[in-house]
Amino acid sequence: MKTLKLPLAALALSALPGLALAQDGPAPGVNPATDTVFILNSLLFLIGGCLVFWMAAGFAMLEAGLVRSKNVTMQLTKNMALFSLAAVFYWLIGYNLMYPLGNWAVDGVLSGVFGPGVLEAVGITADAADDYSYASTGSDFFFQLMFCAATASIVSGTLAERIKLWPFLIFTIILTAVIYPFQASWKWGGGFLDQMGFLDFAGSTVVHSVGGWAALTGALILGPRIGKYKDGKTIPMPGSNLALATLGTFILWMGWFGFNGGSQLAMGSIGDVADISRIFANTNAAAAGGAVAALVLTQLLFRKPDLTMILNGALAGLVAITAEPLTPGLGLSTLIGAIGGVIVVFAVPFLDKLRIDDVVGAIPVHLICGIWGTVAVVLSNPEASLLTQLTGIAVVGVFTVAASAVVWIILRTTLGIRVEEEDEVNGLDMAELGMEAYPEFSPS
Numbered sequence: 001m002k003t004l005k006l007p008l009a010a011l012a013l014s015a016l017p018g019l020a021l022a023q024d025g026p027a028p029g030v031n032p033a034t035d036t037v038f039i040l041n042s043l044l045f046l047i048g049g050c051l052v053f054w055m056a057a058g059f060a061m062l063e064a065g066l067v068r069s070k071n072v073t074m075q076l077t078k079n080m081a082l083f084s085l086a087a088v089f090y091w092l093i094g095y096n097l098m099y100p101l102g103n104w105a106v107d108g109v110l111s112g113v114f115g116p117g118v119l120e121a122v123g124i125t126a127d128a129a130d131d132y133s134y135a136s137t138g139s140d141f142f143f144q145l146m147f148c149a150a151t152a153s154i155v156s157g158t159l160a161e162r163i164k165l166w167p168f169l170i171f172t173i174i175l176t177a178v179i180y181p182f183q184a185s186w187k188w189g190g191g192f193l194d195q196m197g198f199l200d201f202a203g204s205t206v207v208h209s210v211g212g213w214a215a216l217t218g219a220l221i222l223g224p225r226i227g228k229y230k231d232g233k234t235i236p237m238p239g240s241n242l243a244l245a246t247l248g249t250f251i252l253w254m255g256w257f258g259f260n261g262g263s264q265l266a267m268g269s270i271g272d273v274a275d276i277s278r279i280f281a282n283t284n285a286a287a288a289g290g291a292v293a294a295l296v297l298t299q300l301l302f303r304k305p306d307l308t309m310i311l312n313g314a315l316a317g318l319v320a321i322t323a324e325p326l327t328p329g330l331g332l333s334t335l336i337g338a339i340g341g342v343i344v345v346f347a348v349p350f351l352d353k354l355r356i357d358d359v360v361g362a363i364p365v366h367l368i369c370g371i372w373g374t375v376a377v378v379l380s381n382p383e384a385s386l387l388t389q390l391t392g393i394a395v396v397g398v399f400t401v402a403a404s405a406v407v408w409i410i411l412r413t414t415l416g417i418r419v420e421e422e423d424e425v426n427g428l429d430m431a432e433l434g435m436e437a438y439p440e441f442s443p444s
Contacts, residue, residue, distance in 0.1 A: 031126075037268030038132060044276075045139035048262020051255045052146035056083045058251030059153035063160060064437070065245025066308065066360045070427025071161045072240055072437035078156050078165065082172045086149035089177035092116050094148060095141055098181035099189050108192035111185055117141055143262055147207050150259075151180045154211025157360030159218050162225050162424050165432050167417045171218070171407055179403045180210055183396050198392035199384050202263035204323030204373035205396050212367025213400040215358070221408045222417055224357030226424055234352040237359075240438075242307055249311040253287050256318045260325040279325045283318065286325075286337030290317025293341030301345070309348070312361045313341030319366055320373035328380040336376050340369040 060079035064072045093116075100111035119138045120130055130137045152172045159168065184206050186193040200206050227235055239245060260283045266272040294313025298306040317337025321328075328336065347364035356363070374393050378384040411417050418424075423431030430436060 034133060035126065037266075038126075038129065038135060040267040041135035041265070042139040044262055044264070044267040045135055045143040048258035049139070049143040049146050051258025052143070052150065052262070053255075055146070055150055055252050055255030055259065056153065058248045058253075058255055059150075059156070060248070061244045061251060062248030062311070063157045063360055065241040065243065065248060066157070066239035067160045068237060068427070069240035069438050069441065070429055070436070072429065073433050073435055074165065074428040075156065075160055076437070077433060078168060079153060081165075081169055082152045082156060082176075083149045085169060085172050086152055086176040087145060089173050090117075090145050090148045090181070091141075093177040094181035095144065097178070098144070098185045100185060102190065104191075108190075108195055109186070110182075111189065147203060147259070148176050148180055151207050151211040151214075152176055154208065154362050154366045155215045155218060158215035158358045158362045159222055160359040161428065162419060163218075163222060163417055164415070164419055165428075167411045167415045170411060170415075171214075171404075174407050175214060175404075179214070179400060179407075180207075183210060183399055186395070187392070193392050193395065196391070197383070197385060197388050199377050199381060199389065200323050200374060200392065201325060201377075202260045202322045204319060204370040205393055207370075208319045208322065208366040209370035209374070209393065209396060210400050212363050212365075212370055213397055214404040216356070216363050216367060217401050217404040218408050218417075219356050219358060219363070221405070221412060224355055225359075226421060228357050229352070229355050234349075239308070245308070245311055249314055253284075253314060253318065256283055256287070256322075260322055264326070275326055281330060282325045282328055282333035283321055285330045285333040286317040286321035286340070287314045288317070289334035289337030290314050290320070290341035290344075293317075293338035294345055297342060297345045308361070309345050312344045312348070312365050315365045316340035316344045316369040319369040320376060322370075323373040324377040324381050324384075332380055336373065336379070339376075340365075340372060343368055343372060 056079065060076055063075040063079065067075050093114075095117035096113040096115060097111045100113050103112040104110065105112040117137075119141070120136060121128065126132050134140075152175055155171070155175070156168070185191045187198055187200055187206050188194070225237065228237065229235065257280050261276045261279045264272060264276045264279060267276060291310050291314040294309045294316075295305050298304070298309045317340045320336050320340035321333055325333070344361065344364045347368050348358075348361050351358055351363060358364070371393055374389050375386070377389055378386050408417065419428060419431060427436075
């Protein structure tokens with residue numbers, strides 16, 4: 001055991017009667033090594049959670065840049081509100097629904113723990129920690145909340161420019177309080193998908209495809225924007241600010257290091273830290289692969305690179321690697337991301353042919369590439385079974401579509417989910433909020 005060299009002031013204090021210093025040994029019941037693990041794991045969750053929180057800004061900037069100027073304030077409002085509502089309702093219902101800690105009302109399916117999440121007391125000692133061998137409850141709650149909020153952000157962009165604010169926010173409450181945590185418990189809460197060997201390291205299916213399925217269901221029920229499809233043709237509706245969209249993409253790229261790296265869920269050993277480093281590098285490689293693939297492919301197909309496709313190509317690579325960012329090498333990670341970039345370039349126009357209006361391309365990025373990434377786990381993780389991976393994808397997809405459809409249809413029947421035609425044409429900023437993001441450019 002190493003001897004710590006104390007500062008002179010501490011040495012002087014040690015000579016005073018009645019004062020005990022750390023070198024006298026730990027208090028009864030305290031293990032310095034376990035203390036270190038607890039502290040480092042908690043720190044990983046807090047730093048990782050802050051990075052994932054930063055992704056909320058990324059989603060807001062990406063959406064603000066890809067919608068038309070008359071709808072920018074609405075997208076920013078939705079992103080502020082959805083994150084805040086997620087924070088409240090994940091605490092009230094979702095956290096304990098997602099993590100039953102072995103206490104199941106229906107074994108492996110429904111948590112037996114209901115009610116708001118509860119933090120540890122102020123100033124606890126080791127013997128009062130909820131899980132002294134793991135991490136603080138507050139750090140775990142904070143980290144998991146950020147994933148929940150990210151799921152709702154995915155839905156926001158797809159349904160932009162024609163959905164009413166309050167019905168969307170009601171859907172957000174149900175998504176973050178019930179739909180997301182319920183299915184997440186099947187994998188991350190130790191439920192039946194986890195028991196059957198389904199692998200999803202950081203949420204290509206549990207987070208991203210769930211947001212994508214909910215967005216797809218909403219888009220089908222809501223319908224496309226006015227004027228988007230005419231006489232069998234897709235009418236381009238360019239975004240207001242590609243600089244903001246690019247900034248949002250870089251913010252999301254950065255936040256993903258916390259998303260995937262924090263999902264190692266441990267930082268108390270050399271092996272854990274090495275694995276986190278590996279995850280960071282693989283995550284970055286996949287994003288780069290997706291961006292390069294989209295850059296080259298759009299040049300070949302359209303004779304000019306398409307920035308919006310490049311942005312979504314990077315995000316597609318990030319989503320694709322999220323299911324297994326640890327076991328691949330840099331080459332395979334780049335390839336997995338590149339395939340994601342290719343998927344996006346072909347999927348965006350395919351959805352338009354089906355008249356499915358996805359304003360920001362979230363369905364190709366989060367749903368289709370989430371599925372691809374979950375399947376791609378079998379390429380590098382020997383414990384993965386293709387049949388099990390496909391089963392997990394199908395189970396989560398069927399549940400999310402069914403639950404989302406019920407909520408969307410009830411909202412459409414009761415409150416209505418679509419704005420009036422005149423309001424949609426004039427823009428939701430003024431119709432729903434009475435303020436514009438760029439008032440100096442409005443007609444006087």
